[in-house]
Amino acid sequence: MLPLDVGGVWLDVCGWLVPAGFPSPAADHTEERIDLNQHLIRNKAATYVFRVKGDSMTGVGIYEGDALLVDRSIDPKHNHIVVAQLNNEFTVKRLHRRAGVVQLMAENPSYEPRRIKEEDDFVVWGVVTHNIHKLC
Template identity: 55%
Template sequence: MSNIVNLAELHTLVPVIWPVNPSPKAKESPLFLVKCPAGFPSPAADYVESGLDLNDYLVKHRAATFIFDVCGDSMCGVGIFDGDKIVVDRSIEARHGMIIVAILNGEHTIKRLHITRDGVELRPENPCYSPIRLKEHEELVAFGVVVGVVRKLQG
């Protein structure tokens, strides 16, 4: 059973909770007390606070949390890139301004939800794409709210 759900195959979704079977002895990565500057190294980098469990950090509602592969570049303006994995929480109510996984007329997309008196739009975070304005008789389902992004930089 896979831990990853391909966004393009969301219509065949059977609840896949990530991680499927987390180990009680899951490895933690060391968490440093200091911020990590992108410039010169800090002399305080030897001070380690405690371990960081990415499940605890990213997942608040385990039974309602899913991981999706991202394809495309419509959200690159907010740091969501092709090949990333997004953490989606279905237990959070989608509200104006939130980034969501939306199902619009059976098609799946990641966009920012924009709600006004004039209607609903799904807005990309890339100027190369236009907002998707909901029209009468179109069906929009907010599958869940994006609460995190995971990116592997190498390998």
């Protein structure tokens, strides 16, 4: 877990959509500036950054080294991607809750679902709201 710096992060925003084809000749012009904190963080006091270790969530684009924004103030629901604490270890998985059965589901077929048992020490620590993935 990394501390969250709540200072402003301002970036220029282009006022047009970017086609996945040829670049626009107006690419050097911006129309406004945005604060990433306002767009990525709902509740600053309850938001944390976790670094990902492992490959269990690659099926949804979460890779080792990615930074996850995790909000502890969001009520975890079925199908949310969550950071959970299971028997004193943190893990990121998809939360599956149906008919009284709770499971943590990996997004990689190499990993089996983990059914939560009554004797497990289990808590959903927070809900993943964004994944920051470095491309180069």
